[in-house]
Amino acid sequence: MLNQDAHGRTEDNCARKFESADFDEECTALAQYLLGKVLVRKSSDGQLLKGVIVETEAYLGGEDKASHSYNGKITARNRPMYEPPGTSYVYAIYGMYHCMNISSRGAGSAVLIRALEPMENVESMLKNRMASARSKNKSSEKNARIREEDLCRGPSKLCMSFDITKKLNNIFMPASAELWVEHPVLPSSFVIVQCPRIGIDKCGAEWASKNLRFYIFGNECVSKRDKNCEKLCAPSI
Template structure:
């Protein structure tokens, strides 16, 4: 079942939890459908968060999607060549980064898109399925999510990119840990537990073994 606007009416952290296990669906221009289960998210809390593009209330043409209604796609370029895909929450300027997917449909197409991005296409390696979307930029390449085609798209009001509830919803254990790659924002915000992933899922971009060990000691 496709998620509706009411499903996205959540705070950033609530959405970071809620999106795990949901299915991201991408319809390409040739009507090929790609689906992947969200297995890792990362929250950026808006004006108070030194790692957020909207820290201090900063609002620009680049980050405008972070201020749009909950459930809006925010796609931005990083390192001048890769894209990252986020979803706005109900909190002003706050959004959830989708870090990793578990491919479940259109796997051959995902691999084709990944290889097209590689410089040496002839000798491009054979990807493991778990390597196809195990990172924010990898999943954007694999689903052809770019700033020019999907930024500011309402995920409830279009037929190119949307989210669904899984057909077979299964229980999973949630790992909570620090975000990745934001050390320059200072120790306080770099260490805040704002990354979430599905325990023991092989498609996660990077395990936090310390957080897993602690989680195991109190829950397993």
């Protein structure tokens, strides 16, 4: 890292950027560590889009039947999951959407970013969402009034708002000037809810039921609450 002061802050944005060592954690640990951190996307016009990561999922590879890298399978698509920790894995899903992951320690493991709380340059995110809706022939009338907390409330929504496409696949984020993660300038404390992952029922009950989804309790930008797990994780609230 260049140009950091004693507190790890860089000159221009006063926030420490994630380097290789920050990403080099076991998958479930990284999924939780990323909560409260800031995803940054430098848009084509030079603006910095920023959002706080509020919801993640761990995909372990190997035994994890829900993972694209189940059983150590390597394909053209999932190869970034085997790249060094901090490598982006962006793939297309359901024909029209994208999901973004970050590889972690361990072969074939990665963290899915499921939701962000918009932080800086929200207007640009809204513009990206509307442009994306138009290209998909969605009703632009209603999309013109998307609530701020709904902009990045889901894995594909955040990709639309941040203009994350396959161009940003397989990028080593510690060395990227387009897409990276940084520490918040003012860290906050929060309760983490652990619960089963979303949309993976067909892989079998054993892996579908594991608590590999993590989110910040009470945050309005989380895509789907699990109230049963909230009782266990935040009983006093």
